[in-house]
Amino acid sequence: MLNPRLQEILSAAGKVVVAGKDGPVGKHNGVLHVGVDLGTAYTVVVALNEDMIPVAGAYRFAQVVRDGVVVDFHGAIQLVRELKTLVEARLEVKLTSAASAYPPGVALAEVRATGHVLEGAGLECSKLVDEATAAATLLQIDKGVVLDVGGGTTKLAVVRNGKVIHTADEPTGGTHFSLVIAGALHIPFMDAEKKKTDRRHQAELFMIIRPVMEKVGTIVARHIAGYKVDTIYLVGGTARFPGIEGVIEEVTGIKTIIPGDPLFVTPVGIAMHN
Ligand SMILES: Nc1ncnc2c1ncn2[C@@H]1O[C@H](COP(=O)(O)OP(=O)(O)OP(=O)(O)O)[C@@H](O)[C@H]1O
Ligand SMILES: [Mg+2]
Incomplete structure (x- = not known):
């Protein structure tokens, strides 16, 4: 019933998206798809390869965003920058752009703030999608x-x-x-x-x-x-x-x-x- 490709992707995510500094390392060549999830509990930065398989990621418990609203703008930028740096170190590449998301139904002004957090952290925000649609x-x-x-x-x-x-x-x-x-x-x-x-x-x-x-x-x-x-x-x-x-x-x-x-x-x- 559950497709094997989904299992492969989720199992890769479980291995490469880590909470601390350690994680699988190796120079990445080629396309990367990067996502930033500014959650109420966990902020996650994850990078996928051209086949959409996760190759690196970092996350941390933080309360910089609440229910899609950025409540600590500078803290959020700092956090995304830190997580981005961790992923960059693992893949030995610079991340330049990422997609991010918002809970369906949040006001447009709040959605824009999410984009500004990415830009503040040195990432061009290529797309903002609602979280349920992303899933x-x-x-x-x-x-x-x-x-x-x-x-x-x-x-x-x-x-x-x-x-x-x-x-x-x-x-x-x-x-x-x-x-x-x-x-x-x-x-x-x-x-x-x-x-x-x-x-x-x-x-x-x-x-x-x-x-x-x-x-x-x-x-x-x-x-x-x-x-x-x-x-x-x-x-x-x-x-x-x-x-x-x-x-x-x-x-x-x-x-x-x-x-x-x-x-x-x-x-x-x-x-x-x-
Ligand atoms: N093993 C676990 N058992 C129960 N709850 C867990 C477990 N691991 C994480 N959680 C809970 O999952 C929540 C975080 O999930 P998730 O990262 O999906 O949310 P978020 O994206 O930060 O929040 P939101 O999308 O609502 O803004 C936290 O409340 C955390 O306590
Ligand atoms: Mg979430």
């Missing part, structure tokens, strides 16, 4: 719903005959999961964030955050009510939480699948637009 570009599905549950928002794209016919986003994402954990356990937000992403604690946290998962399901159900949908493709970092697809499926009544590691689907899809 759909990589998944290449013919019909269904692409659901990107990120750090700040839940974004969705309804696809029919290979074309995105409806997009939406709403402010519920992984940050809300962490806030609920922080409140329930009386711990600081960053401790909750760490616990949530630690496999050893996820089973015990499931019941605490299940209501937020249900809320995501309700949001999706509301937005797709007028469309005939038989499959939801769940991506975004929050889709890494074990069991979330079952809750979305239960609430919406629609088969929900996670197509490989969901974290880098949107960043890679963005890069495909460069």
